[in-house]
Amino acid sequence: MNEITWKRHTEVPLMVASLAYLVAYSWRVIADLTGPARAVATTVVVMTWAMFIVDYLVRLFMADRRGAWFRHNLPALAFALVPVLRLVRLLRFVTRLPGLRSTEGDRLRTDIMVYGAGAAIILIYICSLAVLEFERHAPDATITTFGIAIWWACVTVTTTGFGDYTPVTDGGRLVGVGLMFGGVALAGIITATLASLVVELATRGNDDREPATRAQVRELMAKVEALTAAAASADGRRAAPAAGDAAGAAPAAGEAANGGDDRPGG
Structure with a gap:
């Protein structure tokens, strides 16, 4: 297998x-x-x-x-x-909903936005559960209910950090570190995707301002090479009959000259 x-x-x-x-x-x-x-x-x-x-x-x-x-x-x-x-x-x-994947860029952005938002929601939820399990029965703990845990996870994943609720256990702090790194990564991905969308919208209808991708350059070069090869092939076909005509003209001229020498003198 x-x-x-x-x-x-x-x-x-x-x-x-x-x-x-x-x-x-x-x-x-x-x-x-x-x-x-x-x-x-x-x-x-x-x-x-x-x-x-x-x-x-x-x-x-x-x-x-x-x-x-x-x-x-x-x-x-x-x-x-x-x-x-x-x-x-x-x-x-x-x-895969209709209208969301019209171009390759749209498909990529849709995937990133949908999966990124889903991952963010799941990350917030699972970290809320984890920090609550670590903190609930700890001395001097402030994160003691699921509602508080959700609030703490939301302000942590967005790196806001109001400081009204903080973990006091090592396990809870470790969850916080993971949530912060995960939040920064997801925020960076989503921000870059939105920036790409803004650039495409700004250049839409202005093709002269839109940067060409490597795929577009390769496609253009392939077309140029194909046109060059076709032109060279056409030139070769035109040159071949011309060369044949010139080669046939040379014997004809020789025969004419020989014919003039064989005539009897008067």
């Missing part, structure tokens, strides 16, 4: 596992479970998380060049570390 076949067979089970992970983790944290109920929720979380780790390792060992595969499949590592991120792929139907 190769990696493509493996992915095709595991796509749906891993999507279901991702949803089960999210439900079980949310239930455990928001309801502040204890006893057997907490054990059940924790078992579901651990088992589904293990499925993603196994999936990542299997795909890694299936690769012929594992180093190159690792570098080109960083999203797979993100799915393994944060399984609920796989739910972002459910948003693919949004990116």
Whole structure:
């Protein structure tokens, strides 16, 4: 079995596992479970998380060049570390709505905006759960309810940082660091996408101001080379009959000269 076949067979089970992970983790944290109920929720979380780790390792060992595969499949590592991120792929139907993908640039921007917004929402939600679980029962904690945790995650991911609620545990602070880095990365991607859209809108209808892409330059060069080759071929075909006519004219001239010498003198 190769990696493509493996992915095709595991796509749906891993999507279901991702949803089960999210439900079980949310239930455990928001309801502040204890006893057997907490054990059940924790078992579901651990088992589904293990499925993603196994999936990542299997795909890694299936690769012929594992180093190159690792570098080109960083999203797979993100799915393994944060399984609920796989739910972002459910948003693919949004990116295929009519009118959103008229050009290649539009398709890329739509994918980035939709998946970026989905990843931001999931990141805020899962970090809210994580920080609440770390902070809820800690001494002098201020993040003690899910509503406060959501507020804290929103102001942290946007790097606003009002400071009204701050984590006091090492685990909570580690979640905050991850949320800040994730927020900066997502904000940079979304900002760059919006900037690209603004530039395209500003140059629309003014083709002379729009920069050419490498693909457009390559296409233009290919057309120039094709036209040059066609012109050279046409010149060659025209030159061939002309050369043949000149070659035929030379014997005719010789025959005329010989004919004049053979005439008897009068």
